[in-house]
Amino acid sequence: MTTIAVWLKVDGERVAHDLRAACERLHSADGEVVLDLSEVRRIDPGAVHAIDKLATRADEKAIKIVLRGVNVAVYKVLKLMKLAPRFTFVS
């Protein structure tokens, strides 16, 4: 059974900051990490960079990252940055 190691709600106003924090918590995590992005309306280049880093770190630790509640505009950014395949998306 999958263990949900981290469940983090990302603040729409501090996206990059919260993603970096999530990245830090991967050190001690295993199994599955769920990030709730339902309050995120838009991401900036800093957040894109943080997501990229998070995905890389998760790959290294074989941790599955689930992004929850991603709106279509943000999802499109992840597609354009070719980051989408590195995550699992749930509504």
Add this chain to the structure above:
Amino acid sequence: MTDAVPRLSEERIAYLESLVSRARSAAAVFTQYTQEDVDRIAHAMVLAGLEKAEYLARLAIEETGIGVLEDKVLKNMVATEFVYHYAKDKRTVGVVREYPERGLVEVAEPIGVILSLTPITNPTSTVLFKCIMAIKTRNAVVFSPHPNAWKCCFEAVRVMHDAAVKAGAPEGVFTCLESHTLKDNCYLMRHKDVGLIDATGGPGVVRAAYSSGKPALGVGAGNTPVYIEKTADLDMAVVDILTSKTFDNGTICASEQTLVIDEQVYDAVLEKFAEMGAHLCNQEEAELLARCVIDPKTGSMQPAAIGRKATDIAGMAGFDVPPGTKLLIAPIQGVGRAHPLSVEKLFPVLAVYRARSADDALRVCVDVNHSGGLGHTAVVFSRNDRIIERFAEAMNAGRVIVNSPGAIGALGGVYNDMVPSFSFGCGTGGGNSTTDNVNLNHYLNIKRVARRTQAHMWFRIPNQIYFDFNAVEELRQLRSRSTVIVTNAALEQMGHTAVVRRCLPGNTQAHVCIIPDAEPEAAVILRGVETLKTSVADQIVALGGGSVIDAAKIMKLLYQSPQADLQELAAPFLDFRKRVAQFPTEKVQEARLVAISTTSGTGSEVTPFAVLYDKARGRKVTLADYSLTPDVAIVDPQFVMSMPKGLTADTGIDALTHALEAAVSIYASPYTDSNAMQAIAMVFKYLPIAYECPADQEARSMMHNAACIAAMAFSNASVGVNHALAHAFGARFGVAHGRANALMLPFVIRYNAGVPTKFMPSPNQRAYVAHKKYAEAADALRLGGRTSEEKVNRLVAATEQLLDRLHMPRSIAELGISVQDFEAAMPELVKAAYEDPSWKSNPRMPLLNELAELFWSAYHGRAAAGSAAPRELQTA
């Protein structure tokens, strides 16, 4: 630049990748921005650009040594203020345009990362312009400036980037290469994350952009001819040309290059130029100039001369001119390599040619245009609109500037209402993808949201339809000086023609045109037209069955419009409303067509169709146009009381086929449905009676009406594959039309009621409903059944039972046609059926093999159809 993938050091690649990566990230993030966001950012950038206009111009002059400071400032201001004025209210995010009447909405999609190459001649202004365009359209740009102008461009990009980011744009939205090589460009042009190359510069750069395999906007060199025609306002022309050609020392590629002046005003124009500060070179000076500023090997301008002052250039060439000389004008006798100064010169030197006539002038302008200026810009000064029009037709130029300066005119927004731009598309003539002034639209992918539209439908029938016994009396009300009655010999002998004659008004001259009792051939039609001409007919009364009425329709067409080409009018078409062949509307004569049907089947008295027999090719040709519809239809059953039984059955089944095909047609509408269903019910009820009791007046009358009502339905909904099959088979084997229809009908009902192999595109239908329509018909006949399938089966059975009752042949084999003959004819039958326009409105698109299968089903008859045994019918 070569097409090969360049070899770059790892460090260099990392540097280039970092630029693209930043731009890509910014572009992705930028997709989330709203119109309000980008408008706010653009506004901030424009203010920053205006504030730094002089600073950036000074940097450009210092770095390139090209041009005039004041003019570069002006260009920077145009690139910001004018471009902003054009762009500020333009929608570039989300829905950008709507066409509600067409059901179309256009939605903007950014391109992503644009690689932008900028020129040495207009370095900072081009950067400012492209930054504003990119921001408005939510794109990121990697700038690659001309190597000798990279510092000023880098600074211009920084100014724009900082202003944009401060106003909320994503970091990295503009990046710029520092000093770089052609290899860098080559690498970037092939980068997978670059969506578009926007190359403004020389032909080499533009060619490289287009050969990269990426979508590109390459705009480049020009060679602008200027025609000063004898009617021109000469003072205005001289000042405009001086203003333009000296602007930034002639560095704008749209600037004037060769003056072509009508000889009547040649001396006067040059005198005015001299008065305004131009130097007119003598022959010796012109030769010195050509040797100095044109590379003898390439025939192109020397880069060292670009953007230099006229006085400097004269000095370089080795002759003196007065201080303050603005422009050097050198006479040439022609265009081409033998006349070096006839090429593009991005400095204040103009060639001038004395034209002996307007034709001579236009020829020389064409020569200049074709000497490196294709697609770019051409200028004409004239008060003669015809000359301006001829000039515009002759020039291959994206911009034909009239009575205004070429360079500033081409920029747009100052002297005219063209889009302000610093990139001039030169079309295919210049090897470019557009002739436009590059603008916001070129920086967007436009998505078209196309809602389903439905063309309006129609219901058209003759203006007047008179029916019931003695309806023919209505002829008395129709005034006519000369009437030709078109009929056949049998009807004449039966006395029907005499009835018609009696009903014509007393002062009408009546003529009778007897035609054979067969589908009309062209020769028959032409003889009829001669009769109409000799009798100067103003009314045609067609008295007969379908053949006679169809013949009369075509006679009327050729009588009124002798230019009509029947072969062309019979050309195949897919949609009645979009057909290529148009029936003539110009008429040399006017004649009313009154159709009196003597059979109860074709309904030709109300239809817009006419069938002609093509004797040479052994097949029927259908003409279709509402102009063929008779003006008056008379449905008088007195003319069908004596119809033989066989004809009653054949024509009655034809009427039934019309109604059933109209009911399931892709053009069916509530208007046609009501007619179709009514006709189906009437045929099932009255046809057997009319067949079995020919003297039954009610049955005869109702069948006559049913045929007409069915025809009203198919006149507007058309028929279907049954008719295509019947036309082909009937023509090939000489079988009466109604009988041919009957042979196909049960199989076609089953075929259409099944799930189609291919659906017929039909915007007016929202689902496949043929089986439901047949079920409706079954319900109208009270045949019972619960499901559509059951109802269709019962309709087929009822149809077969009706055919049996009418003693119709139930298979083609029954007609005595051997399998071998039928098989041999099959390719021809399928081809003819496929070429027949009737199936174009069938609900199911018949494939060629399906047509063959239907023919074979009809050949073998009911056994092959597997139809249910006839059962008792309970008709309405």
